[in-house]
Amino acid sequence: MKHLLSTENLSAFDAIRVLDTAEEMSAVGEREVKKLPALRGRTVVNLFFEDSTRTRISFEAAAKRLSADVINFAAKGSSVSKGESLKDTAQTLAAMGADAVVIRHWASGAPHRLAATDWIDAAVINAGDGTHEHPTQALLDAFTMRRHWSKVNGIESTGADLKGMRVAIAGDVLHSRVARSNVWLLKTLGAEVTLVAPPTLLPIGVEHWPCEVSYDLDRTLEAGIDAMMMLRVQGERMNASFFPSTREYSRRWGFDDARLRTLDELGMKDTIIMHPGPMNRGLEISSAAADSPRSTVLAQVRNGVSVRMAALYLLLSGDSREAASNISQSSKETN
Amino acid sequence: MAENTYLIRGAAILGGEAEDLLIRDGVIEARGKDLSTDGATVIDAKGLIALPGMVDVHTHLREPGREDAETVETGTRAAALGGFTAVHAMANSNPVADTAGVVEQVHSLGRASGWVDVRPVGAVTVGLAGEQLAELGAMADSRAQVRMFSDDGICVHDPVLMRRALEYVKAFDGVVAQHAQEPRLTAGAQMNEGTVSAVLGLTGWPAVAEESIIARDVLLAQHVGSRLHVCHVSTAGSVEIVRWAKARGINVTAEVTPHHLLLTDELVRSYDPVYKVNPPLRTDDDVQALREGLADGTIDVVGTDHAPHPSEHKECEWAQAAMGMTGLETALSVVQETMIETGLMTWADFARVTSFTPAVIGRLADQGRPLEVGEPANVILVDPAARWTVDPHKMATMGRNSPFKGKELPGSVVATFFKGHPTVLDGRLNTPYRYPAVSSN
Numbered sequence: 122m123k124h125l126l127s128t129e130n131l132s133a134f135d136a137i138r139v140l141d142t143a144e145e146m147s148a149v150g151e152r153e154v155k156k157l158p159a160l161r162g163r164t165v166v167n168l169f170f171e172d173s174t175r176t177r178i179s180f181e182a183a184a185k186r187l188s189a190d191v192i193n194f195a196a197k198g199s200s201v202s203k204g205e206s207l208k209d210t211a212q213t214l215a216a217m218g219a220d221a222v223v224i225r226h227w228a229s230g231a232p233h234r235l236a237a238t239d240w241i242d243a244a245v246i247n248a249g250d251g252t253h254e255h256p257t258q259a260l261l262d263a264f265t266m267r268r269h270w271s272k273v274n275g276i277e278s279t280g281a282d283l284k285g286m287r288v289a290i291a292g293d294v295l296h297s298r299v300a301r302s303n304v305w306l307l308k309t310l311g312a313e314v315t316l317v318a319p320p321t322l323l324p325i326g327v328e329h330w331p332c333e334v335s336y337d338l339d340r341t342l343e344a345g346i347d348a349m350m351m352l353r354v355q356g357e358r359m360n361a362s363f364f365p366s367t368r369e370y371s372r373r374w375g376f377d378d379a380r381l382r383t384l385d386e387l388g389m390k391d392t393i394i395m396h397p398g399p400m401n402r403g404l405e406i407s408s409a410a411a412d413s414p415r416s417t418v419l420a421q422v423r424n425g426v427s428v429r430m431a432a433l434y435l436l437l438s439g440d441s442r443e444a445a446s447n448i449s450q451s452s453k454e455t456n
Numbered sequence: 457m458a459e460n461t462y463l464i465r466g467a468a469i470l471g472g473e474a475e476d477l478l479i480r481d482g483v484i485e486a487r488g489k490d491l492s493t494d495g496a497t498v499i500d501a502k503g504l505i506a507l508p509g510m511v512d513v514h515t516h517l518r519e520p521g522r523e524d525a526e527t528v529e530t531g532t533r534a535a536a537l538g539g540f541t542a543v544h545a546m547a548n549s550n551p552v553a554d555t556a557g558v559v560e561q562v563h564s565l566g567r568a569s570g571w572v573d574v575r576p577v578g579a580v581t582v583g584l585a586g587e588q589l590a591e592l593g594a595m596a597d598s599r600a601q602v603r604m605f606s607d608d609g610i611c612v613h614d615p616v617l618m619r620r621a622l623e624y625v626k627a628f629d630g631v632v633a634q635h636a637q638e639p640r641l642t643a644g645a646q647m648n649e650g651t652v653s654a655v656l657g658l659t660g661w662p663a664v665a666e667e668s669i670i671a672r673d674v675l676l677a678q679h680v681g682s683r684l685h686v687c688h689v690s691t692a693g694s695v696e697i698v699r700w701a702k703a704r705g706i707n708v709t710a711e712v713t714p715h716h717l718l719l720t721d722e723l724v725r726s727y728d729p730v731y732k733v734n735p736p737l738r739t740d741d742d743v744q745a746l747r748e749g750l751a752d753g754t755i756d757v758v759g760t761d762h763a764p765h766p767s768e769h770k771e772c773e774w775a776q777a778a779m780g781m782t783g784l785e786t787a788l789s790v791v792q793e794t795m796i797e798t799g800l801m802t803w804a805d806f807a808r809v810t811s812f813t814p815a816v817i818g819r820l821a822d823q824g825r826p827l828e829v830g831e832p833a834n835v836i837l838v839d840p841a842a843r844w845t846v847d848p849h850k851m852a853t854m855g856r857n858s859p860f861k862g863k864e865l866p867g868s869v870v871a872t873f874f875k876g877h878p879t880v881l882d883g884r885l886n887t888p889y890r891y892p893a894v895s896s897n
Contacts, residue, residue, distance in 0.1 A: 228773035
């Protein structure tokens, strides 16, 4: 693995390796000294063409816990906003000796351009590109699901996949990079995915995706699910006639208090509620749902750092099949 | 004068029987077997095919305004090398070709270059803004004698304006060449809307946005009894609509680009903007329908939509990149690959779709003529057995944005005769044609 650009082409082997490595990294995060020397002397650039404080600080924390030097390059207030091209920015970072570039970009495919051209030789991690993919989000979601699913099934999470887990993803699939990355990765890991959305917010061609599609959230809940992932919906979408009003959206596709009660009534005691954040409380998710014991919202944030540590570690310390054991060793050194 | 006399020895005329062609003073003086050399420069054309010079109905020469992308000089050199003897220069220059002054300027630049006939296309609306008709009559009456009008790149989407344009050009036997793209259905569109765009997260350009405009326009053309040309048809549905319109006797012609005959939206998976073009690359089903449509005459002509861009407009994110591909120097090879090697068309058909019919659509009297005695000597010689690998850096166009980069293609243009003068010999640029000085007597 030279880059992490998408989950579409991520093999089950590589996906599970990232998740297993993240388990090791997670152990580091629970220690008093949350730091490994693994990437000492390596430079990680967070290149953000789009504001996303949450993702940026997650990657920053991940890189710092691995002792890498971190440079944050925000497009706003930099030469990028003065019209510098992606090519020039990339070549500048290359000249400064960046070993990895974590790129967030509003344009779908921008990380692929960095990886495919000779502008820069660094490892490229896609931190969200347009409406294309957000692979580390999907990996942290899968990590969160795997921990839960393993616990429910009474098995070790390390080495496990998501076989048999029923996951519903509801919201603006059309504009969601999170949904795309999750569909491919969850399929690879053996989960059964149902996308729930108004027909206007599903892409043409979704029928070829490896998942079920539903327009009816209640029916999907009644069929039984193990994880309910809500996607952020922008209220402005109603201005482009994707739906008539935010209230109608909420009633039909929001995870509200009534649907939260439905999970209890149908006896789905182990069903978790997920959200990649930031949430629109009262639109796609009610406060009661977001704050309920079923909610994994904060666990997802916490796991995000571990998963991003794993991704950086695996990309920057070469192809190491014994990644996990290496980390164990280096953790011992730190101790 | 032997200087102006060429004997093409043993070329397969339109891919048929090998014959000689004697060209003197811009005219085909004789055609037959074993013609006498008669002091002519002899060109051994054994194994080569003689075709009428190709006529492109759709070229972007970028001058005036974007001389960093292409000039009339560089674009027409590329045209000559590609086997063209005439090109229609699209109106989206800066300033826009919406006045007699601008079209005359482009026309004059073409004559000064002397590589091919440059026929300016006039804008339909002032500044391509889609609000007010440009002075179409003035452009028609100018020295450029404009007959084709187009806001290419932008659709004349206002139905009333389109109706008026179709009606108005009847006064001087003009044609409106429509870039069929419903603007509201394609806001922010980046690629064909379908299974690939769904995965790539790029805003879709749905086929219906093209087809709905074509359907409306053929009905308008029927209603007002006018002539309509549909630029770069790209979908199977568009082919069906044009076929239906022709069956009803509507006076419509349609064009397809070489790239839409060969490439599909699967290439966009690379996010390489060299594949970004408008209308976008479609699916394999569309490619097959376009080939069938061209073969059965539903689609009348091949137009390159040659659209050179400076490299910085392609070395960027997909969404930031300019739309367009170069095409003049690869058109013949791509049509050979997709239509002739597949057995769908003969070389005589090739002459029809690349020369005879385009000249009729553009009302070019001395282009697209049969290779007969007394006809103007716009002739090309093609080696159908040649194979070559596309290298954009070796092209005459300033644009390096060829989607065929690295691809091996069949067929090469060995010679181009423009008005009886070899602009291309041995596959290389020779010298331009020089117009005789206007006598003051």
